[in-house]
Amino acid sequence: MEPLRPILFHPHIPSIEYIEQTLLPDVYEVRTASTVQDLADAIKRLGIRGAPALGCAGACGVALSALLSRDDSLPEFLSGVRSDVNLLRNTRPTAVNLFYGIDQVLSAIESSKSIEEAKSHAVNAAHEVIEADRRTCHAIGKTGLSIVPEGARILTHCNAGALACAEWGTALGVIRSAHESGRNISVYSCETRPLLQGARLTTWELLRDGIDVTLITDSMAAVLMRKGKIDLVVVGADRIVSDAVFNKIGTYMHAVCAKAHNIPFYIAAPLSTFDEESREDLVIVEERNPEEVRRVRNCITGPSTVPVWNPAFDATPSDLISGIITEYGIFSLPRDLETICQLKMGNKVVV
């Protein structure tokens, strides 16, 4: 089976090709972003989504802006790219990878001596962000094997799969690696109201890979835990700060239930999702359009005039988390904060 890659960068056109995720599972459509505005629109509607995939999109967006620039002086070129890229910065505030991807490419072009050199550095840096995420997701999958017992019944929430990354996935990367190693695992995918990433995307990905998956509503998770039907919870992350992990709304609920039933609760995420200098109370949690709760596609699920609260993420405090599975090893917060800082600075650390 071809690896699932939700975002591809074509510098020679230039354009960014992506799977339009709002249409899955029933419609598989590949679309093209030819401008930074096209890309920003796709991110806002979750056509492109998932923290690492947002990092890839941000990186490609900076490179696209550079390639499309018609400025003929280097200072104007650089300032034009920076202002263009603010369109991307203002799309979704919580997933730190978006800003990581943007900054990786911006820093690659800052020291360029010419516009041509800047364009070449931008393309190379964008490709490296994507390639690095591919390597990282497979490494996370491998690291995660140590916490997946034979025959594990794994609960996951939202979609932290290939569709949320350059390929393979983080939480689903652990699940894929366990499946490939013959661990005979099965998965319960929570639908993840209101946008149903679990129902629409995770089930689609796992069925495509022949992995045993059962779809449940978010409210069914607790009783499955109480019945002893769940051995492990593994989910993704959008931003990991010193005292908490931000992930799709509903994650905290599962973490509390897992604790109450003594079920291990793991986060799977790359080091690029850590924002270790920050803390829970400093993070902006994206609040989305109320219509997303009042209707699902053309099905009305609430009165058009009912007030709605629609935060896209919640925070799970570190004490509810058994471990954070990364490409370098499994960490716990706040104990391993210094190790994570050293690794992010590129220092060699014995993990």
Ligand SMILES: CSC[C@H]1O[C@H](OP(=O)(O)O)[C@H](O)[C@@H]1O
């Ligand atoms: C591999 S991280 C995926 C992460 O991103 C999702 O959010 P969204 O669908 O709003 O982009 C969700 O929080 C997943 O855990």
